[in-house]
Amino acid sequence: MADLAPRSRPFLLLLPTWLTLGLFFVLPLGIVLILSFAQRSPTGSISPVTDWWAYISSGKFLSNYAQSLDGLYLRIFWRSLWMAVLTTVLCAVIAYPAAYYLAIAAPTRWKGLLLALAVIPFWTSFLVRTYAWMLILRTQGLANDLLIAAHLIKEPLDLLYNQTSVMIGLVYGELPFMLLPVYASLEKLDRSLLEAASDLGAGKWSRFWRVTLPLTAPGLAAGTVLVFVPSLGQFVVSDLLGGSRSMLIGNMIQNQFTTARNQPFGSALALELTLLVLLLLIAYAAYARKRGEELL
């Protein structure tokens, strides 16, 4: 290391990463971009283009995108979008008071343990955590057994395979991703500002709405990105906990690349999803820059 010119050192250190991500991340995405303008052949492969001029001037290269605007697909896109929005809002509403307690009111000796407990689900198997809800919600599951034992119902309810069960799974899976950034922003909150607000005569609620909430908006924004993005591209939760009418974009894309064997159309859908995600991230980056934070 010592005999390398200092100027070239960072490049040598970064070369393996650039190669790995370039070859196996950027290149595949580029191929998907190109494929999204192609056509599927009757056998499920890619149709060769014989007359490029005609292909482009007739607008045929955009036909996958045109097809994605069809009612059925648009409905699934719309459903995915509002379910992701609802998941984000529910996570924020559920997580905020708990994060507030952790950051401001919790006894110090409990704090470390409570924080560790909030971090662990972050990293543990999403698949297994989703499966646990199948165990609870299925016809012979715990929820139905408890309700029957309590004589609240006679016949088991259909709790699984609908949009509510998907919603529960999404909120359950993504909640830690909202809890932690909101906690971090509350932890950084300057307590003397709250005191000042009280001294100036602000009531508890007006202090919350006009001081605490605006000052912790960065945490909520970060949590929104962390929750919204994976919810939008969700596959596992909707596949395991959802029924045929709770299909999301993720399931649709997976279907095009596997069973339907229509890579070009799947590519167009994948790019539309990516575009939605990138738009949100660009908005978030602009927000962070306006606040003078370094994002990258």
Next chain:
Amino acid sequence: MSQITSKGKGTFSASHAALAVYTGAVYLFLYAPIVILIVFSFNRAKQTAVWEGFTLEWYAKLLGNAEVGHAVVNSLIVGGLTTLLATLIGTPAGLALARHRFPGETVTRALLYLPLVIPEIVFGAALVTLLGLAGFRLGLWSVVIAHVVFSVPYVAIVVRSRLAGMDRSLEEAAADLGASPAEAFRRVTLPLLMPGVVAAGLLVFTLSLDDYLITSFVAGVGATTLPLKIYSMLKTGVTPEINAVSSLLLVVTMALVLVAQVLLRDPTPKDNVR
């Protein structure tokens, strides 16, 4: 806190108690399903959720299940190779980002964050398309490639933030005392860095062990990993055996994450500098 609570102390502590109860409920929501899953893995009942007594039967059955055993071996191979390759590739990148200024820095950072934010399903579909076009046969190696791609950014980011929080004066002191840059790196930077690298490795191993979605695209015949096996098992119906294997996966990953958390706790542990 006491200054804030000076006005209307009674109502404030009452609302804190309410908040404590609420937070308890949120934690119950987070952990009850996990606890239920683990408890049920010891339940003798085969079909219902009613408790019929303690048994280790389902764990014993797992031991005899050759397919699950094969999936576990595959997962360990993939996890091990991924951890090794991702730390070898990502650690130098984290080092470069923390210690050097260079043209293309912003692009590199964006490149590192992109795999963390692009939907998994898009990456999985894109990678399998590339491998298909390149005529690469799907198998364990394609799974390793996919896992290394999503792991390298984690390693680079963890290593970079560990170095960023580290005092540079130690390296400078080593140089002042006559250590060559290589020596200073080997005897000062590397020991300080190691807990971060190990923690990153553990987290990456956990991610690899857990990944279902991306793996489902790129795993070839015979490359079934544990999450793929669990998925196909539970597609055919809930069985006590799935509870047992899921509980095991859960406990193992939780233990790994806990160790990683402990390693990452203090950015400059004094007893590590010799």
